[in-house]
Amino acid sequence: MQWLLSFILRYKNLFLYLFFVSIILSFSYFQSEYHKSKIYKASIIASGLASEPLKNLTSYFRLKKINAKLLEENFHLKSLLIDENYKSNYEYEKIDSPYSLILGNVIKNNISSNRNIIIINKGGSDMVEKEMGVIGSDGIIGIVNQTTENFSSVLSILHKDIKINAKHKKTNAFGSLFWEGNDPDKVTLSDISIINKINVGDTIVTGGMSSYFPEGIPIGKIVEFKNNGRYYLINVKLINNMTNLNNVYFLKNKYKSEIESLYK
Numbered sequence: 541m542q543w544l545l546s547f548i549l550r551y552k553n554l555f556l557y558l559f560f561v562s563i564i565l566s567f568s569y570f571q572s573e574y575h576k577s578k579i580y581k582a583s584i585i586a587s588g589l590a591s592e593p594l595k596n597l598t599s600y601f602r603l604k605k606i607n608a609k610l611l612e613e614n615f616h617l618k619s620l621l622i623d624e625n626y627k628s629n630y631e632y633e634k635i636d637s638p639y640s641l642i643l644g645n646v647i648k649n650n651i652s653s654n655r656n657i658i659i660i661n662k663g664g665s666d667m668v669e670k671e672m673g674v675i676g677s678d679g680i681i682g683i684v685n686q687t688t689e690n691f692s693s694v695l696s697i698l699h700k701d702i703k704i705n706a707k708h709k710k711t712n713a714f715g716s717l718f719w720e721g722n723d724p725d726k727v728t729l730s731d732i733s734i735i736n737k738i739n740v741g742d743t744i745v746t747g748g749m750s751s752y753f754p755e756g757i758p759i760g761k762i763v764e765f766k767n768n769g770r771y772y773l774i775n776v777k778l779i780n781n782m783t784n785l786n787n788v789y790f791l792k793n794k795y796k797s798e799i800e801s802l803y804k
Contacts (some may be wrong), residue, residue: 639754642666642790644674649785652685654721656696658682660788663690673791678782679759679779680704681788682754692790698724705739705747706759711736714747717759717776724782727760729774734767744776751796 566752616711643667648659662668664687674694684703695702698719706717706729715731729744742762748755764775793799 605732623782635648637754638794640792640794642792644668644788644790646785646788647691649782650696651698651724651783653659656698657685657695658694658788660692660694660783661690662790663687665689668692668790668791669792671752672793674779675753675757675789676785677787680746680753680757681780681782681785684790696716696782697727697778704753704759705749706744707747707755708732708736708738709743709745709756711738714749715771715774717744725778726763727776727778729776730768730771732772732774734770734772736772738762738772738774741763744774751793751799753791754793754796788789 601698644660644662647661648657650656650658658674658681659669660686662672665677668684668687669712670684670686670687672736674684680697682696682699683704684692685695697704697717698718700716700721702716705714707714708729713732713736715729717727719727732738735783741760746753746755746757746759758779760776760778762774763777765772
């Protein structure tokens with residue numbers, strides 16, 4: 541109580557000033573329509589100035605919750621898209637997709653070497669396994685190389701030792717997709733026979749001839765090609781921006797071990 545009395549006595553002149561100002565404003569508000577209008581407008585401005593920082597602060601703290609909800613919705617939509625895409629390739633057999641998704645976040649992404657590695661915050665405890673395919677919001681990212689309990693390393697599509705089965709969407713002609721170590725937004729597709737008609741702007745997708753990726757996942761667009769004798773050598777611009785990765789999806793194929801046992 542003593543500190544309160546000391547505080548009041550210390551600032552008594554300020555309190556008296558504010559008291560008299562409030563009385564004057566009250567008289568002006570009730571006695572004059574002009575002053576009433578001006579005071580009302582000033583109160584709106586003051587209220588807006590005071591409320592805006594509070595609203596911005598509240599919105600900032602709500603961002604995490606909003607982002608989590610958006611991620612959940614995107615995860616659900618991506619799962620539906622993978623399932624529908626798989627079913628469309630087997631529409632006459634009514635086969636359900638064997639693929640399920642595991643959401644992860646990129647914590648390190650190297651693009652400066654010829655053999656680039658991506659580190660993701662999901663590992664063995666999250667059911668992530670070696671040789672799982674990894675995709676982004678638009679296209680493919682790479683293949684899981686190693687896992688620990690909580691993390692995994694992924695061979696990026698920008699890795700010179702990785703080759704991915706891909707196809708020309710219009711003709712269904714298959715080839716091998718690889719990175720030559722140059723531009724981080726371009727890869728090369730080889731082994732497409734010249735009997736197939738291709739054009740700049742055509743879409744390249746996954747071929748589905750492996751347990752890593754289902755058929756039809758977008759990879760990129762043809763930007764250039766040349767006749768290399770019996771086959772085309774095709775320059776493909778990636779759909780995914782490999783220099784700016786955040787949320788990714790692991791593709792878990794429930795038939796993977798069964799398929800690989802037949803290869804062995």
